[in-house]
Amino acid sequence: MSLQERDQKHLWHPLTQHKLHPDHLAITHAKGALLFDENGNTYIDGIASWYTCMYGHCNDYIIKKTTEQLSKLDQVVFSGFTHKPAVEMSEKLMEILPKNQQKIFFSDNGSTTVDVAVKMALQFHFNQGKKMNRIIALEDAFHGDTFGAMSVSGLSVYNGPFEDFLLTIDRVDVPTHDNFEKVKEHFSQIIATGEVAAFIFEPLVQGAAAMKMYPAELLNALIQIAQQNNVLCIADEVMTGFGKTGKYFASDYLQNKPDILCLSKSLTGGVVPMGLTTCTQQVYDAFYDTEISKGFFHGHTYSANPLGCAAISAGIDLLTSDEMQQNSIRIQQRHNDFNKKIQTHPKVKSTRQTGVIFALDLNIEMDRYGNLRDQLFEFFMNRGVCLRPLGNTVYILPPFVITNDELDKIYETIELALENF
Numbered sequence: 001m002s003l004q005e006r007d008q009k010h011l012w013h014p015l016t017q018h019k020l021h022p023d024h025l026a027i028t029h030a031k032g033a034l035l036f037d038e039n040g041n042t043y044i045d046g047i048a049s050w051y052t053c054m055y056g057h058c059n060d061y062i063i064k065k066t067t068e069q070l071s072k073l074d075q076v077v078f079s080g081f082t083h084k085p086a087v088e089m090s091e092k093l094m095e096i097l098p099k100n101q102q103k104i105f106f107s108d109n110g111s112t113t114v115d116v117a118v119k120m121a122l123q124f125h126f127n128q129g130k131k132m133n134r135i136i137a138l139e140d141a142f143h144g145d146t147f148g149a150m151s152v153s154g155l156s157v158y159n160g161p162f163e164d165f166l167l168t169i170d171r172v173d174v175p176t177h178d179n180f181e182k183v184k185e186h187f188s189q190i191i192a193t194g195e196v197a198a199f200i201f202e203p204l205v206q207g208a209a210a211m212k213m214y215p216a217e218l219l220n221a222l223i224q225i226a227q228q229n230n231v232l233c234i235a236d237e238v239m240t241g242f243g244k245t246g247k248y249f250a251s252d253y254l255q256n257k258p259d260i261l262c263l264s265k266s267l268t269g270g271v272v273p274m275g276l277t278t279c280t281q282q283v284y285d286a287f288y289d290t291e292i293s294k295g296f297f298h299g300h301t302y303s304a305n306p307l308g309c310a311a312i313s314a315g316i317d318l319l320t321s322d323e324m325q326q327n328s329i330r331i332q333q334r335h336n337d338f339n340k341k342i343q344t345h346p347k348v349k350s351t352r353q354t355g356v357i358f359a360l361d362l363n364i365e366m367d368r369y370g371n372l373r374d375q376l377f378e379f380f381m382n383r384g385v386c387l388r389p390l391g392n393t394v395y396i397l398p399p400f401v402i403t404n405d406e407l408d409k410i411y412e413t414i415e416l417a418l419e420n421f
Helices: 003-010 060-070 084-096 110-126 147-152 156-165 180-191 216-228 281-285 306-319 322-342 371-382 404-420
Strands: 027-031 034-037 042-045 101-107 134-138 169-172 196-201 232-236 260-263 275-280 348-354 357-362 393-396
Touching: 042 404, 060 306, 084 101, 084 306, 101 110, 101 281, 110 147, 110 196, 110 232, 110 260, 110 275, 134 147, 134 180, 147 156, 169 180, 180 216, 196 216, 216 232, 275 281, 306 322, 322 348, 322 357, 322 404, 371 404, 393 404
Parallel strands: 134 169, 134 196, 196 232, 232 260
Antiparallel strands: 027 034, 034 042, 101 275, 260 275, 348 357, 357 393
Protein backbone atom coordinates (compact mmCIF):
# COMPACT_ATOMS: atom_id res chain seq x y z
CA MET A 1 0.00 0.00 0.00
CA SER A 2 1.35 3.44 -0.91
CA LEU A 3 1.99 6.24 1.58
CA GLN A 4 -0.78 8.20 -0.10
CA GLU A 5 -3.25 5.38 0.56
CA ARG A 6 -2.06 4.85 4.14
CA ASP A 7 -2.41 8.58 4.78
CA GLN A 8 -6.17 8.46 4.28
CA LYS A 9 -6.79 6.19 7.26
CA HIS A 10 -5.85 8.56 10.08
CA LEU A 11 -4.52 11.92 8.88
CA TRP A 12 -6.43 15.22 8.71
CA HIS A 13 -4.71 17.85 6.53
CA PRO A 14 -4.89 21.65 6.88
CA LEU A 15 -7.07 23.81 4.64
CA THR A 16 -8.65 20.71 3.13
CA GLN A 17 -12.17 19.47 2.48
CA HIS A 18 -11.31 15.77 2.49
CA LYS A 19 -14.52 14.64 0.79
CA LEU A 20 -13.47 16.65 -2.25
CA HIS A 21 -9.71 16.07 -1.93
CA PRO A 22 -8.94 12.66 -0.40
CA ASP A 23 -5.50 12.24 -2.01
CA HIS A 24 -2.33 13.88 -0.74
CA LEU A 25 0.94 13.56 -2.60
CA ALA A 26 3.56 11.65 -0.60
CA ILE A 27 6.93 13.41 -0.59
CA THR A 28 9.78 11.09 0.41
CA HIS A 29 12.73 13.48 0.39
CA ALA A 30 13.85 16.96 -0.63
CA LYS A 31 17.03 18.84 -1.41
CA GLY A 32 17.67 22.42 -2.41
CA ALA A 33 14.65 23.66 -4.34
CA LEU A 34 13.44 20.16 -5.25
CA LEU A 35 10.81 17.82 -3.81
CA PHE A 36 10.67 14.09 -4.67
CA ASP A 37 7.53 11.93 -4.39
CA GLU A 38 7.12 8.22 -3.74
CA ASN A 39 6.64 7.54 -7.44
CA GLY A 40 10.00 9.05 -8.36
CA ASN A 41 8.65 12.35 -9.69
CA THR A 42 10.46 15.65 -9.06
CA TYR A 43 8.91 19.05 -8.34
CA ILE A 44 10.44 22.50 -8.10
CA ASP A 45 9.32 24.04 -4.81
CA GLY A 46 8.34 27.49 -6.05
CA ILE A 47 6.96 28.61 -2.69
CA ALA A 48 9.71 27.29 -0.37
CA SER A 49 7.11 25.07 1.32
CA TRP A 50 4.98 27.93 2.62
CA TYR A 51 7.96 30.29 2.85
CA THR A 52 9.94 28.18 5.34
CA CYS A 53 12.86 26.54 3.50
CA MET A 54 14.42 29.72 2.13
CA TYR A 55 17.97 28.32 2.29
CA GLY A 56 16.89 25.16 0.50
CA HIS A 57 15.56 21.87 1.79
CA CYS A 58 17.91 19.85 4.01
CA ASN A 59 20.53 22.58 3.91
CA ASP A 60 23.86 20.95 4.79
CA TYR A 61 24.99 23.76 7.10
CA ILE A 62 21.75 23.87 9.12
CA ILE A 63 21.67 20.07 9.36
CA LYS A 64 25.28 20.05 10.58
CA LYS A 65 24.62 22.65 13.29
CA THR A 66 21.40 21.04 14.53
CA THR A 67 22.98 17.57 14.53
CA GLU A 68 25.88 18.85 16.62
CA GLN A 69 23.41 20.39 19.05
CA LEU A 70 21.35 17.19 19.26
CA SER A 71 24.32 15.33 20.74
CA LYS A 72 24.73 17.94 23.51
CA LEU A 73 21.28 19.08 24.63
CA ASP A 74 17.92 18.16 23.14
CA GLN A 75 15.44 19.95 25.40
CA VAL A 76 15.26 21.64 28.78
CA VAL A 77 12.51 23.71 30.37
CA PHE A 78 13.16 27.41 29.69
CA SER A 79 11.47 28.66 32.85
CA GLY A 80 14.28 29.01 35.38
CA PHE A 81 16.92 27.70 32.97
CA THR A 82 18.84 28.95 29.96
CA HIS A 83 21.37 27.47 27.55
CA LYS A 84 24.08 28.39 25.07
CA PRO A 85 22.03 27.94 21.84
CA ALA A 86 19.40 30.43 23.07
CA VAL A 87 21.97 32.98 24.24
CA GLU A 88 24.05 32.77 21.05
CA MET A 89 20.93 32.95 18.87
CA SER A 90 19.71 36.07 20.68
CA GLU A 91 23.05 37.79 20.11
CA LYS A 92 23.04 36.95 16.40
CA LEU A 93 19.42 37.93 15.89
CA MET A 94 19.92 41.32 17.54
CA GLU A 95 22.58 42.09 14.95
CA ILE A 96 20.00 42.00 12.14
CA LEU A 97 16.75 43.05 13.83
CA PRO A 98 15.57 46.66 13.71
CA LYS A 99 17.71 48.47 16.28
CA ASN A 100 14.84 49.27 18.66
CA GLN A 101 14.24 45.56 19.36
CA GLN A 102 15.80 44.34 22.61
CA LYS A 103 13.91 41.35 24.04
CA ILE A 104 12.89 37.95 22.64
CA PHE A 105 9.99 35.77 23.76
CA PHE A 106 9.71 32.18 22.49
CA SER A 107 6.70 30.23 21.26
CA ASP A 108 6.01 27.53 18.68
CA ASN A 109 4.75 28.97 15.37
CA GLY A 110 3.49 32.04 13.55
CA SER A 111 0.03 32.07 15.07
CA THR A 112 1.34 31.84 18.62
CA THR A 113 3.80 34.68 18.01
CA VAL A 114 0.79 36.86 17.18
CA ASP A 115 -1.14 35.66 20.24
CA VAL A 116 1.87 36.55 22.36
CA ALA A 117 2.13 39.98 20.72
CA VAL A 118 -1.56 40.74 21.26
CA LYS A 119 -1.43 39.66 24.91
CA MET A 120 1.80 41.60 25.38
CA ALA A 121 0.22 44.78 23.98
CA LEU A 122 -2.96 44.49 26.05
CA GLN A 123 -1.06 43.81 29.29
CA PHE A 124 1.44 46.58 28.53
CA HIS A 125 -1.35 49.09 29.09
CA PHE A 126 -3.09 47.09 31.84
CA ASN A 127 0.09 47.05 33.92
CA GLN A 128 0.09 50.84 33.78
CA GLY A 129 -3.49 51.06 35.01
CA LYS A 130 -4.94 51.88 31.61
CA LYS A 131 -7.90 50.06 30.10
CA MET A 132 -7.11 50.10 26.39
CA ASN A 133 -8.81 47.09 24.81
CA ARG A 134 -9.24 48.01 21.16
CA ILE A 135 -6.92 46.79 18.43
CA ILE A 136 -6.64 48.14 14.89
CA ALA A 137 -5.97 45.70 12.06
CA LEU A 138 -5.98 45.95 8.28
CA GLU A 139 -8.73 44.58 6.08
CA ASP A 140 -7.91 41.25 4.39
CA ALA A 141 -5.22 40.55 6.97
CA PHE A 142 -4.22 37.04 7.94
CA HIS A 143 -2.26 36.51 11.14
CA GLY A 144 -2.89 32.85 11.96
CA ASP A 145 -5.39 30.30 13.21
CA THR A 146 -5.26 30.49 17.02
CA PHE A 147 -7.93 32.66 18.63
CA GLY A 148 -5.94 35.83 19.15
CA ALA A 149 -4.47 35.57 15.68
CA MET A 150 -7.89 34.85 14.18
CA SER A 151 -9.31 37.88 15.93
CA VAL A 152 -6.93 40.27 14.20
CA SER A 153 -7.29 38.50 10.85
CA GLY A 154 -9.82 39.67 8.31
CA LEU A 155 -10.25 36.74 5.93
CA SER A 156 -13.61 35.22 6.91
CA VAL A 157 -13.01 32.24 4.61
CA TYR A 158 -10.89 30.94 7.48
CA ASN A 159 -12.68 32.38 10.51
CA GLY A 160 -16.42 32.40 9.75
CA PRO A 161 -17.56 29.76 12.31
CA PHE A 162 -15.68 31.47 15.14
CA GLU A 163 -16.47 35.16 14.65
CA ASP A 164 -18.80 35.33 17.68
CA PHE A 165 -15.96 34.25 19.95
CA LEU A 166 -13.21 36.62 18.81
CA LEU A 167 -11.83 39.88 20.19
CA THR A 168 -13.43 43.08 18.96
CA ILE A 169 -11.21 44.60 16.29
CA ASP A 170 -11.36 47.91 14.43
CA ARG A 171 -10.43 47.41 10.78
CA VAL A 172 -9.10 49.96 8.31
CA ASP A 173 -8.51 49.58 4.60
CA VAL A 174 -5.06 48.74 3.34
CA PRO A 175 -3.54 52.14 2.48
CA THR A 176 -2.95 53.04 -1.15
CA HIS A 177 -2.05 56.33 -2.81
CA ASP A 178 -5.68 56.60 -3.94
CA ASN A 179 -7.36 56.06 -0.56
CA PHE A 180 -4.73 57.21 1.90
CA GLU A 181 -6.37 60.42 3.12
CA LYS A 182 -9.59 58.54 3.85
CA VAL A 183 -7.71 55.70 5.58
CA LYS A 184 -5.66 58.15 7.65
CA GLU A 185 -8.80 59.99 8.75
CA HIS A 186 -10.53 56.73 9.74
CA PHE A 187 -7.38 55.51 11.52
CA SER A 188 -7.01 58.79 13.42
CA GLN A 189 -10.65 58.72 14.52
CA ILE A 190 -10.23 55.29 16.07
CA ILE A 191 -6.97 56.32 17.75
CA ALA A 192 -8.70 59.43 19.14
CA THR A 193 -11.00 57.30 21.30
CA GLY A 194 -8.02 56.74 23.61
CA GLU A 195 -8.96 53.06 23.88
CA VAL A 196 -6.57 51.54 21.32
CA ALA A 197 -3.87 49.25 22.67
CA ALA A 198 -2.22 48.22 19.43
CA PHE A 199 -2.07 48.43 15.66
CA ILE A 200 -1.12 45.15 13.94
CA PHE A 201 -0.14 44.72 10.31
CA GLU A 202 1.73 42.60 7.80
CA PRO A 203 4.35 45.08 6.58
CA LEU A 204 4.39 45.73 2.83
CA VAL A 205 2.92 42.36 1.75
CA GLN A 206 -0.28 40.67 2.90
CA GLY A 207 0.53 37.06 2.11
CA ALA A 208 -2.75 35.15 2.45
CA ALA A 209 -4.60 38.08 0.83
CA ALA A 210 -2.99 36.92 -2.44
CA MET A 211 0.28 38.79 -1.93
CA LYS A 212 -1.38 42.19 -1.76
CA MET A 213 1.38 44.82 -1.65
CA TYR A 214 1.23 48.38 -0.39
CA PRO A 215 3.70 51.29 0.00
CA ALA A 216 6.06 51.49 2.96
CA GLU A 217 5.70 55.27 3.24
CA LEU A 218 1.93 55.01 3.83
CA LEU A 219 2.32 52.38 6.52
CA ASN A 220 5.07 54.50 8.03
CA ALA A 221 2.65 57.42 8.35
CA LEU A 222 0.06 55.28 10.16
CA ILE A 223 2.71 53.96 12.54
CA GLN A 224 3.74 57.53 13.34
CA ILE A 225 0.17 58.47 14.25
CA ALA A 226 -0.17 55.37 16.43
CA GLN A 227 3.10 55.81 18.28
CA GLN A 228 2.46 59.50 18.91
CA ASN A 229 -0.65 58.33 20.79
CA ASN A 230 1.03 55.57 22.83
CA VAL A 231 -0.43 52.82 20.65
CA LEU A 232 1.92 49.85 20.27
CA CYS A 233 2.67 48.80 16.69
CA ILE A 234 2.97 45.09 15.91
CA ALA A 235 4.65 43.97 12.68
CA ASP A 236 3.70 40.43 11.72
CA GLU A 237 6.86 39.42 9.86
CA VAL A 238 6.06 35.71 9.92
CA MET A 239 5.88 35.65 6.13
CA THR A 240 7.95 38.71 5.18
CA GLY A 241 10.88 38.21 7.56
CA PHE A 242 14.36 36.93 6.81
CA GLY A 243 15.14 38.44 3.45
CA LYS A 244 12.04 37.82 1.36
CA THR A 245 11.35 41.50 0.70
CA GLY A 246 14.94 42.27 -0.30
CA LYS A 247 15.96 43.44 3.19
CA TYR A 248 16.38 41.32 6.29
CA PHE A 249 12.92 42.43 7.44
CA ALA A 250 10.13 44.35 5.75
CA SER A 251 10.28 46.70 8.75
CA ASP A 252 13.71 47.80 7.52
CA TYR A 253 11.86 49.82 4.85
CA LEU A 254 10.09 51.79 7.59
CA GLN A 255 11.43 54.92 9.24
CA ASN A 256 9.16 54.41 12.25
CA LYS A 257 10.03 50.99 13.61
CA PRO A 258 7.39 48.67 15.12
CA ASP A 259 7.39 48.12 18.88
CA ILE A 260 6.80 44.37 18.52
CA LEU A 261 7.78 41.89 15.78
CA CYS A 262 6.38 38.40 15.13
CA LEU A 263 8.79 35.91 13.54
CA SER A 264 8.43 32.31 12.39
CA LYS A 265 8.33 30.30 9.10
CA SER A 266 11.87 30.66 7.63
CA LEU A 267 13.14 31.53 11.11
CA THR A 268 14.65 28.02 11.41
CA GLY A 269 15.07 27.38 7.70
CA GLY A 270 12.18 24.93 7.79
CA VAL A 271 14.00 22.47 10.06
CA VAL A 272 11.86 22.65 13.23
CA PRO A 273 8.81 24.65 14.35
CA MET A 274 9.68 27.79 16.29
CA GLY A 275 8.25 31.25 16.88
CA LEU A 276 9.69 34.45 18.33
CA THR A 277 7.97 37.63 19.46
CA THR A 278 10.47 40.44 19.92
CA CYS A 279 9.89 43.81 21.53
CA THR A 280 11.47 47.07 22.63
CA GLN A 281 12.94 47.72 26.05
CA GLN A 282 9.98 50.00 26.76
CA VAL A 283 7.51 47.16 26.26
CA TYR A 284 9.56 44.80 28.42
CA ASP A 285 9.92 47.38 31.18
CA ALA A 286 6.14 47.55 31.63
CA PHE A 287 6.32 43.94 32.91
CA TYR A 288 9.49 44.38 34.99
CA ASP A 289 8.23 44.79 38.54
CA THR A 290 8.38 43.38 42.07
CA GLU A 291 4.66 42.63 41.71
CA ILE A 292 4.42 39.08 40.37
CA SER A 293 1.08 39.63 38.64
CA LYS A 294 2.70 42.18 36.34
CA GLY A 295 4.91 39.48 34.84
CA PHE A 296 4.04 37.95 31.47
CA PHE A 297 2.59 34.59 32.43
CA HIS A 298 2.54 32.90 29.06
CA GLY A 299 4.61 29.82 28.31
CA HIS A 300 5.15 27.02 25.81
CA THR A 301 6.65 23.66 26.76
CA TYR A 302 9.15 23.75 23.91
CA SER A 303 10.11 27.40 24.37
CA ALA A 304 13.71 28.00 23.25
CA ASN A 305 14.17 24.39 22.16
CA PRO A 306 17.96 24.07 21.73
CA LEU A 307 17.69 22.43 18.29
CA GLY A 308 15.47 25.26 17.09
CA CYS A 309 17.86 27.87 18.48
CA ALA A 310 20.79 26.18 16.73
CA ALA A 311 18.81 26.15 13.47
CA ILE A 312 18.01 29.87 13.81
CA SER A 313 21.68 30.74 14.36
CA ALA A 314 22.68 28.69 11.32
CA GLY A 315 19.96 30.34 9.26
CA ILE A 316 21.17 33.81 10.24
CA ASP A 317 24.70 32.84 9.18
CA LEU A 318 23.32 31.85 5.78
CA LEU A 319 21.00 34.83 5.39
CA THR A 320 23.81 37.32 5.99
CA SER A 321 26.29 35.50 3.74
CA ASP A 322 27.39 37.04 0.45
CA GLU A 323 26.10 33.96 -1.37
CA MET A 324 22.50 34.29 -0.18
CA GLN A 325 22.47 38.07 -0.62
CA GLN A 326 23.70 37.72 -4.20
CA ASN A 327 21.16 34.95 -4.80
CA SER A 328 18.41 37.28 -3.63
CA ILE A 329 19.54 40.00 -6.04
CA ARG A 330 19.70 37.44 -8.86
CA ILE A 331 16.18 36.17 -8.20
CA GLN A 332 14.78 39.69 -8.00
CA GLN A 333 16.30 40.53 -11.37
CA ARG A 334 14.99 37.33 -12.92
CA HIS A 335 11.51 38.10 -11.60
CA ASN A 336 11.78 41.58 -13.06
CA ASP A 337 12.77 40.22 -16.48
CA PHE A 338 9.88 37.73 -16.39
CA ASN A 339 7.48 40.50 -15.44
CA LYS A 340 8.52 42.57 -18.47
CA LYS A 341 7.82 39.57 -20.64
CA ILE A 342 4.33 38.69 -19.42
CA GLN A 343 2.78 41.81 -17.88
CA THR A 344 1.05 42.78 -21.14
CA HIS A 345 -0.30 39.28 -21.81
CA PRO A 346 -4.09 39.43 -22.31
CA LYS A 347 -4.62 36.78 -19.62
CA VAL A 348 -2.63 38.83 -17.06
CA LYS A 349 -4.68 41.38 -15.15
CA SER A 350 -1.85 42.77 -13.01
CA THR A 351 1.60 41.96 -11.62
CA ARG A 352 3.58 43.03 -8.56
CA GLN A 353 6.90 42.31 -6.90
CA THR A 354 8.62 42.97 -3.59
CA GLY A 355 12.04 41.37 -3.14
CA VAL A 356 11.91 37.71 -4.19
CA ILE A 357 8.10 37.69 -3.96
CA PHE A 358 6.43 37.89 -7.37
CA ALA A 359 2.68 37.70 -8.02
CA LEU A 360 0.38 37.96 -11.01
CA ASP A 361 -3.39 38.07 -11.19
CA LEU A 362 -5.08 36.18 -14.00
CA ASN A 363 -7.83 37.83 -15.99
CA ILE A 364 -10.08 34.95 -14.94
CA GLU A 365 -12.70 34.78 -12.19
CA MET A 366 -11.68 32.07 -9.72
CA ASP A 367 -12.80 31.08 -6.23
CA ARG A 368 -10.05 30.91 -3.64
CA TYR A 369 -10.41 27.15 -3.26
CA GLY A 370 -12.69 26.39 -6.20
CA ASN A 371 -12.54 23.83 -8.98
CA LEU A 372 -10.80 26.07 -11.51
CA ARG A 373 -8.12 27.02 -9.00
CA ASP A 374 -7.61 23.31 -8.26
CA GLN A 375 -7.22 22.62 -11.97
CA LEU A 376 -4.55 25.31 -12.17
CA PHE A 377 -2.71 23.79 -9.20
CA GLU A 378 -2.79 20.35 -10.87
CA PHE A 379 -1.61 21.89 -14.13
CA PHE A 380 1.53 23.13 -12.39
CA MET A 381 2.13 19.92 -10.43
CA ASN A 382 1.71 17.72 -13.50
CA ARG A 383 4.60 19.66 -15.05
CA GLY A 384 6.86 19.35 -12.04
CA VAL A 385 6.28 22.79 -10.51
CA CYS A 386 4.87 23.31 -7.02
CA LEU A 387 2.90 26.56 -6.94
CA ARG A 388 -0.25 27.09 -4.86
CA PRO A 389 -2.48 29.73 -6.50
CA LEU A 390 -4.55 31.91 -4.17
CA GLY A 391 -7.69 32.11 -6.26
CA ASN A 392 -6.67 33.73 -9.53
CA THR A 393 -3.35 34.90 -8.08
CA VAL A 394 -0.24 32.93 -9.01
CA TYR A 395 2.77 33.79 -6.90
CA ILE A 396 6.40 32.72 -6.72
CA LEU A 397 8.40 32.83 -3.49
CA PRO A 398 11.33 30.51 -4.16
CA PRO A 399 14.21 29.39 -1.94
CA PHE A 400 17.27 31.62 -2.25
CA VAL A 401 19.20 28.62 -3.59
CA ILE A 402 16.96 28.05 -6.61
CA THR A 403 18.92 27.85 -9.87
CA ASN A 404 18.30 29.89 -13.01
CA ASP A 405 17.22 26.73 -14.84
CA GLU A 406 14.70 25.96 -12.11
CA LEU A 407 13.37 29.50 -12.23
CA ASP A 408 13.11 29.27 -16.02
CA LYS A 409 10.98 26.15 -15.71
CA ILE A 410 8.65 27.93 -13.29
CA TYR A 411 8.33 30.91 -15.63
CA GLU A 412 7.79 28.69 -18.69
CA THR A 413 5.11 26.67 -16.89
CA ILE A 414 3.26 29.85 -15.90
CA GLU A 415 3.42 31.04 -19.52
CA LEU A 416 2.04 27.69 -20.63
CA ALA A 417 -0.78 28.04 -18.13
CA LEU A 418 -1.65 31.44 -19.60
CA GLU A 419 -2.25 29.72 -22.92
CA ASN A 420 -4.38 26.94 -21.43
CA PHE A 421 -6.70 28.73 -19.00
